[in-house]
Amino acid sequence: MVRMLEYVRQEEITGLLQKMIRAESVNPPADTRRCAGVLLDLLEAEGVPTERVEAKPGLVNVVATLSGGRPGKRLILNGHIDTVPAGEGWSVDPFGGELRDGYVWGRGSCDMKSGVAAMVMALVDLKRSGASFAGEVQFQAVADEETGSARGTLHLIEQGYCDGADFAICTEPTSNRVELGNRGLRWIDVTLSGTASHAGRPQLGVNAVAAAAEIIGRIEAFEFEARDERFEISAPSISVTTIEGGHTVNVIPDRCHFSVDRRMLPGETEAQVLVELEAAIAPARAERRVVVDIAVRPGCWDPYTIAPEEPVAVAAVEAARAVLRREPEIGYKAACTDASHLATRAGIPTVLLGPGNEQLSHKPDERIAVDALVSGAAIYVHMLRELLV
Numbered sequence: 001m002v003r004m005l006e007y008v009r010q011e012e013i014t015g016l017l018q019k020m021i022r023a024e025s026v027n028p029p030a031d032t033r034r035c036a037g038v039l040l041d042l043l044e045a046e047g048v049p050t051e052r053v054e055a056k057p058g059l060v061n062v063v064a065t066l067s068g069g070r071p072g073k074r075l076i077l078n079g080h081i082d083t084v085p086a087g088e089g090w091s092v093d094p095f096g097g098e099l100r101d102g103y104v105w106g107r108g109s110c111d112m113k114s115g116v117a118a119m120v121m122a123l124v125d126l127k128r129s130g131a132s133f134a135g136e137v138q139f140q141a142v143a144d145e146e147t148g149s150a151r152g153t154l155h156l157i158e159q160g161y162c163d164g165a166d167f168a169i170c171t172e173p174t175s176n177r178v179e180l181g182n183r184g185l186r187w188i189d190v191t192l193s194g195t196a197s198h199a200g201r202p203q204l205g206v207n208a209v210a211a212a213a214e215i216i217g218r219i220e221a222f223e224f225e226a227r228d229e230r231f232e233i234s235a236p237s238i239s240v241t242t243i244e245g246g247h248t249v250n251v252i253p254d255r256c257h258f259s260v261d262r263r264m265l266p267g268e269t270e271a272q273v274l275v276e277l278e279a280a281i282a283p284a285r286a287e288r289r290v291v292v293d294i295a296v297r298p299g300c301w302d303p304y305t306i307a308p309e310e311p312v313a314v315a316a317v318e319a320a321r322a323v324l325r326r327e328p329e330i331g332y333k334a335a336c337t338d339a340s341h342l343a344t345r346a347g348i349p350t351v352l353l354g355p356g357n358e359q360l361s362h363k364p365d366e367r368i369a370v371d372a373l374v375s376g377a378a379i380y381v382h383m384l385r386e387l388l389v
Contacts, residue, residue: 007128008121010374014104016042017117017373018097020081021106025143027082029058030151032143035081035113036060039120039141046124053159055143055151062141063161064120066127068388072134074164075312075387076348077123077380078338079116079171080145080152083108089364103367110356114368115171115376116141118355122380133388138165145338148299153338154345162346167312167387169380170339173356174331176324176376178316180351181305182333182340183231184264186273186296189257190215190281193291196247196254205252209245211290212256216240218280219260228265230305233334237263263334266303270296301336304343306350311387316351319382323375353379 016038023034036052043050043064053061062081086094086107094107104114123139140161142152156162172179192212197205224236238260245256262273274294281292306313308330320328335358339350355376360366 008125008377013117013121013373013377014099014370016121017104017109017114018099020113020117021097021108022095024095025082026085027144027146030082030144030147031058032060032081033058036062036141042120046127048123048127053156055155059143059151061143061152061156064123064139065136066123067136068133070134072388073166074135075137076140076162076165076168076342077119077137078140078142078153078168078342079112079119080142080338081113081116082143082146084146084362087364091365102370104370105365105367107366109366109368110173111361112171112173112354112356114356114373115173115354118373118376119171119380121377122384125381126384135388137384137388142338149338149341150299153341154299157341157346162342162348165346165348168342168348168350169383170337170342170350170352171354172333172337172339172352173354173358173361174352175357176320176353176355176372176379177329177331178320178351178353179331179333180308180313182303182335182337182352184303184340185301185336186262186264186270187300188260188262188277189295189297190260191293192256194254197252199250199252202252206289207252208256208290209253211284211288212243212245212258215280215284216258226265226268231332231334236265236268264303266305268303301340302344304340305332306343310349312349312351315383315386316353318386319379322382323378
């Protein structure tokens with residue numbers, strides 16, 4: 001292991017993760033009080049100055065700050081403690097935190113309580129070591145990431161917790177790969193209003209469902225020219241993900257609503273996305289006489305990348321190389337993360353790096369290899385040493 005990790009044992013890291021998994025924090029409703037309590041108890045016991053930041057009753061964020069003995073840079077360690085629901089198909093208790101066959105099992109083990117456990121134990125390791133360092137490291141365990149981050153990372157940014165930070169690490173699952181950006185996302189709600197009539201006299205109505213089907217057909221036919229081969233998925237994408245409409249089988253429907261998931265590459269803007277969508281909608285407005293309203297949901301993520309020469313990127317590569325004893329992989333994430341908010345809204349160069357396996361996230365039998373978990377903590381310790389000098 002790298003220098004300084006001698007102050008934390010493997011059993012402490014795995015034990016902390018097990019406690020966090022057992023402290024269910026499914027979103028919705030994103031009640032993170034129990035899981036936040038596990039972290040608060042540990043940090044307070046270790047003498048790390050800690051705050052409980054509750055943006056809404058039940059949605060608790062944990063902020064812990066450790067200052068060095070001399071002026072220097074400011075580093076943020078960020079990870080979310082809410083999870084998606086467990087769903088069906090598990091062979092183990094999804095909230096049991098079982099340790100078996102070299103893995104810790106349970107919802108959130110990959111995405112991303114493992115990364116949060118590794119980060120907080122790296123901070124504890126630094127505190128226990130008594131090592132002198134420059135600047136400040138702030139650990140943020142946030143709520144509400146799975147449904148938009150409004151009461152998690154975005155709330156902390158709005159409240160000034162990220163002000164003055166020089167760099168950040170977001171512990172999204174990357175299998176300890178270094179990732180230097182992610183695609184963006186807009187969730188868009190489209191509502192069509194027509195005119196109801198008896199289904200036996202359809203000519204007297206304006207069929208909102210039929211108009212929606214026509215628009216969706218145009219959306220499905222979109223062809224994107226933008227490409228960025230650095231990303232795992234190198235093209236933008238658009239998907240219609242929910243739809244509802246109509247009242248009963250013998251009434252021409254006067255209303256239909258559908259939702260769109262639009263993934264974006266760097267360089268694409270919300271304005272451009274809306275112009276494209278309007279082009280798919282305009283013929284239905286003109287020919288079918290429907291009223292169409294479009295609403296972009298708040299709190300969406302912007303695409304971003306950082307340069308490989310950024311100090312936080314260089315430190316991540318060096319740390320992964322030292323811990324894993326091989327040349328680390330470098331990539332760019334297809335999904336969206338709170339790193340986008342840190343990079344684009346707070347202006348902080350941010351690396352994505354976490355021990356979880358992205359391929360197991362949000363699935364039954366989600367699990368994290370103990371070796372990956374401990375390696376993740378060691379990488380963070382190494383990065384603290386490199387960046388806070």
